[in-house]
Amino acid sequence: MQKSLAMFVSAPVIEAANGKLVLDKKFVSGMALHVQHWSGPVTCFIRRGATDIPFGGRYDIGDLDFRVRILEPEERVSADHLADFDLALLSGDSYLDLLPPAVIRQAKSAVVYSIEYTHQTRLQIISLDDTRSLPRKIYGMAWTVMQEYKRKRAFRAARGIQANGYPAHAAYHDMGGSQLLYLDNRMKPAMFATPQEMSARKRHLQNGEPLRLIHSGRLEPMKGVQDLVPIARLLDERGVDFTLTIYGEGSLSGAINADIHKHWLQDCVFLKDPVDFEQELVPLTRTGADIFLSCHRQSDPSCTYIETMGCGVPIAGYDNEMWSALMIESKAGWIAPLGDIRAMAxxxxxxDKDRASVLERAENALRFARGWDFESQFRKRMEHLENLTRH
Structure with missing residues (x-):
């Protein structure tokens, strides 16, 4: 018998004319896989309020293979929202989705939560937010502590939890019913590095060519990108023959560009605009990078890790909880102490002098990522949900 699924998502939506919706393309492709691996109808609950969707596309509601119900920006999930469904997957990261235990137990739907941020990561984000005054940081932290209390109460009453990343899985593995660890990413099987590309990288490194570092993502303080140019300066001072290519934009774009020129690094450090993930960033990473430089301080499960590894590129990253755990599991890179630019350099x-290690970790990266590809993660998640409707 077909079961109906409600998914409460944090994806942005803009209502356009003639019944069309502007939706994030990554979100729509992900939903297609959710639908593919679920036996019945799928309804997405999305909150309005977005004004811009950078990688958005226009979709006719009737052409989507899932139903859409639009909520108000601050509309909380209630028992009424769950009334027509066999199972509801809610976001444990959204305070608007945290239901009282009594509502969860009495709901017609089996309730499952997905989660990716830990309490520690939420507090880190507030402490690193330069736009907040000290009183606003204190208020934000107190509010976050109260939400965590509500989150744990909801999780303990839920039928199951799907945790994206090792830190969230470790933080919440002892509550809720059935537990699932997954690693969200966008790497489809056809996008992985080819043997020819791995051989080309090997030749490049063995021939003593410059070490090609790459970074991609939002250029914001909370992403640690303020450390990229200082690390490059230290490498330059040490006489390392390297290039660093940075793809992204954000509030630090101007400062990074200014620093590159101030320190005469424009021959080896290149700041480029964001590019399309599948059509440009993945091929560029597969063919033009040897190491991904990650200065991420937080412990959130950035999909960049698996996506980079799938390109056959190992990662040099800071010792945050996510990368530490992933590095131990995968042997796909190296760790430097959090925020220590000299140790990273x-x-x-x-x-640069031990390129055999780079090649070994590159092979490890590709091998590990193949076991966590985009489609297998969606299939695993939907099978987990299907099993929970049988109880």
Missing amino acids: DRLAAL
């Missing part, structure tokens, strides 16, 4: 300078 020392590590990269040593790797």
Whole structure:
């Protein structure tokens, strides 16, 4: 018998004319896989309020293979929203989705939560937010502590939890019913590095060519990108022959560009606009990078890790909880102490002289990522949900 699924998502939506919706393309492709691996109808609950969707596309509501119900920006999930469904997947990261235990137990739907941020990561984000005054940071942290209390109460009453990333899985594995760890990413099987590309990288490194570092993502303080140019300066001072290509934009774009020119690094550090993930960033990473430089301080499960590894590129990253755990599991890179730019530069300078290690970790990266591809993660998640409707 077909079961109906309600999914409460954090994706943005803009209502356009003639019944069309502007939706994030990554979200729509992900939903297509959810639908493919679910036996019945799927309804997405999305909150309005977005004004711009950078990688958005226009979709006719009737052409989507899932139903859409639009909620108000601050509309909380209630028992009424769950009344028509066999199972509801709610976001544990949204305070608007945290239901009282009594509502969860009495709901017609089996309630499952997905979660990716830990309590520690939420507090880190507030402490690193330069736009907040100290009183606003204190208020934000107190409010976050109260939401965590509500989150844990909801999780303990839920039928199951799907945790994106090792830190969230470790933080909440002892509550809720059935547990699932997954690693969200966009790498389809056809997008992985080819043997020819791996051989080309090997030749590049063995021939003593410059070490090609890459970084991509939002250029914001909370992403740690303010460390990229200082690390490059240290490498330059150490006489390392390297290039660093940075793809992205954000509030630090101007400062990064200014620093590149101030320190005469424009021959080896290149700041480029964001590019399309599948059509441009993945091919560029597969063919033009040897190491991904990650200065991410937080412990959130950035999909960049698996996506980079799938390109056959190992990662030099800070010792946050996510990358530490993933590195131990995958042996796909190296760790430097959190925020220690000298340690990171020392590590990269040593790797420039030990290129066999770079090649070994590149192979490890690709091998590990293949086991966590985009489609297998969606299939695993939907099978987990299907099993929970049988109880």
